[in-house]
Amino acid sequence: MTALIGEGRPDGAISVLLVEDDAPTRWRLHDALAGAPEFRVTTAATLAEARAALNGPAPQVLLTDLQLPDGHGVQLIRETRQRFPQTEIMVISILGDEESVISAIMVGATGYLLKDAFPTDIAATVRDLVAGHSPISASIARFIVRRTQGQPGRSPLPPLNTTKLTPREIDILWGIAKGFSYADIAGHLGLSRQTVPGHIKSIYRKLEVNTRGEAVFEALQQGLIRL
């Protein structure tokens, strides 16, 4: 674990770029992470500040809000994903609602963080993400599996392509949507408990839109800006 965390860093710390415009929330998240010794946190309040910070060495983790004063977080996620494919990206969401989370996943995020999560949970979630374990909520899983059942048009956004998901991945999503623990799902599907979080990350990766498909991205951004 320590070997993994310390990878590529002389001081062994995980570099985190935190982008959040609401000051109290930014302080809160910063404190939650800075409280743990292995995180080295840089903060930004706007898209411009975040871009400036990204001109330095690439952060290992990007945590970003979507609604920024000078732009949309989706843009930042997309840029980061293109420039630094190794960087793990998480979206900071108020409600963990599928609209914001799925939008972020489609441009390359592999997790989400609730703004009111308890400090210990925040640190644990980021740590898990670096270890390759993407968090997923029941409502996000529900949203994805219902899309696999072919019910487009129910919700205006986002246009999710679920055709690449395997039946096993869909089964895992069903289990999560119905509130079963990873252990229950693994037992039911004949998997090892440890492999389930990896599957989640793989699902997120499959839902990512090829950012070279500008048309899809534009449509996504249009929809989000209209919010």
Place this chain on the structure above:
Amino acid sequence: MKTEVADEASSTAWDWIYRVSGYVLVQALIAVVCILLLRQSPPEPPARHRLTGAVLVDAAGERAVGLPHHYPSRFTLHDPPLYRMSFERPADAAGQAWSVFLPRFTNGVEVAVNGAVILDSRRDPDANRPDRNTPAIAAIPAPLLYDGANVLTVRLFVWEPLTGFLDRLYVGPDDALRPAYARRTSLFLTLPVVFSAWQAILSVILGIMWLKRRHEPAYGVLAAAMALGTAQAFVSTPVGQSLYAGLNAILIASAPLESAFVLVFLILFLGLRLPFHAVAVFFPGLLIVAVGLFGDPHLVRRVYLLLGPPTVGFCLAIIAVVIARAAVERRDVVGLFLGCAITIVMVCWIHDMLSVLNITSDRRIFLARLSYSALLVAIGAGLTWRFARALNEIDSFAGRMVGLVREAEDKLRASFAREEERARAAALAAERTRLMRDLHDGLGGQLVSIVALSERSGRDGAGIGEAARGALKDLRLVIDAMDDIGGDLMLALGAWRERIAAQLRPHGLALEWRALTPDGLPLHPELRPWHVIQILRLLDEAVTNAVKHAGARRITVSLQTIAREGGPGHGRITIEDDGRGFALLPDGEAAAGTPKSARGLANMRRRAARCGARLDLASGPAGTRVRLDLPEHFPDLEDAAG
């Protein structure tokens, strides 16, 4: 394989032979019966009044002849031959009325008793038609008769086309002669009128049918045939034909034309292809009409004699063949029926022809016209049969259509319902999305700020932070409940579990989640967001009680479907904790002294009742168990379950 085919072919051939021979046998039987019937003598008075011999006086002189007598000339209007007979009237019969009865003659007679003329048949138009077997009877005025020998003279008038004929005469008391005359009249005069009336009705019905159904020319053709037949029967011509030569010609020519029409009709009726040259069968009839309109009566009669009977005979033969083929090939009742009728007509026609040509010496009674009526009856029956069958088909078709329409309506209704459901779901999703964006940007952001600020203000802000967190949790619950979960309560519970787990984690409580049946809870298509909110708040309440009041360390949530005999069963959610428990009153309410949890319990009961669910509480020192039995069907209206 080859032999099989050969076998099949030979079996078909044998089948064919059986069918043809069967048909021929039936027709032969009918022909024999007809011949036997034709050999029966028509009604006659007692033989003792019969005169069988006469003295014939004509241009060739005077000679004795026997009766019936064929007079070979075709035209004797100017010098009719005279038949002289004598008869005795007994003296004791003086008080009786006496008559002369002439059963059959062609074409006209003038009857005189003792030199006084008592009957001239030429004045009776019916009697002038040689094709009708019109009998004649004349009462002899009493003063003309002598006791003992009397002289009876008959002048025979003949005009074309037939030769002269005089059947045996009867002289005697009127009482003895009249019954035979009456029977012959009804047989040879009344019956044809009845049949003609039938033809007229058929003509009108078929005419209307054809007018309304132009695409079925068969009806029009038969209507024409019937109209011709009716005209032929009712239009009578006086002896001085010259004035009505044209009409007379049409009348005379009607038999060949009518037979041609009937032939064409039968071909169409039986659904056979009408060959183009079939039109030729109308030519002889039309030729006779043309000659009648422009030529003189003598020529008309000659032409008719030459063309009329052969045309009729030809048509009859073709009709017989056509019907036989149809009857044998299709084995239908109508075909067999028509076949029998045409056989009867054929036999009668042959009989008439033999009689006209004087080949069989009989009484020159013509029956073809009468038997033709039998064919008309058969055609009428066939048409009615077909009509009734068509009506039956329409009935069953209408029944099928009604079924199909009902089915289509049901499908349409179902599709409308689906569409409505879809539209409702889409509207809900859109509304939820809008609400969520609004809450996210506004209320949500502010609540998060409150949480963050409260944490920064140290211990004083802990209460505020908790309240703000509770508000956020509630916000998530409402948004979550509005999601379209397709009636799967498990999906709503999945998100709830996550929220509860996050809430319990800081308190160090463990949440265990168990599905006791593989699918957990059953599906409820009727599940609405307000049901979900009630259930989730109820569960929230149960967990809150366990944490705050019972001091539990572990909370277990179990989900299962309780199966029912003959039904889908219902869902059951059980929440158990290992807390202290609390005392319950006998009615299941919490005992006094715990006012807050008591209020909570009352709330839980109310929520359960609104959803039609049953709440069961059990509490003891080892913990509390809240069991929620969901209804099999959630109520539509909030107040439905009280």
